[in-house]
Amino acid sequence: MSDLLKKIEDEALGLTNQERAFLADRLLSSLSEDTLTDVDAAWIAEAERRYKEYKEGKRPGIKAQEVFAEADRLLK
Known part of the structure; x- marks a missing residue:
């Protein structure tokens, strides 16, 4: 895992449940549906x-x- 990815993960885990759910939804919806x-x-x-x-x-x-x-x- 890159340092940047680790930093993003650490910061994301510090978010509230609602914020993490919103972020997870945005990340998942950004993936190609064809994959x-x-x-x-x-x-x-x-x-x-x-x-x-x-x-x-x-x-x-x-x-x-x-x-x-x-x-x-x-x-x-």
Whole structure:
């Protein structure tokens, strides 16, 4: 890490939560939306594959109520 980056990090960590959130939002929005990580690309491909299987009748749908109930159960 460069000295400048370390100084910026130290100063940013001294900001209030609200100021850090604003700064983080500005920094993230400044990144190119066209830049996907390998993980992002893999998840997009997986979602597209699953949707195609669903539309072709090869994958059953799951009711939202069931999905949320299972998520609640797993998070408890």
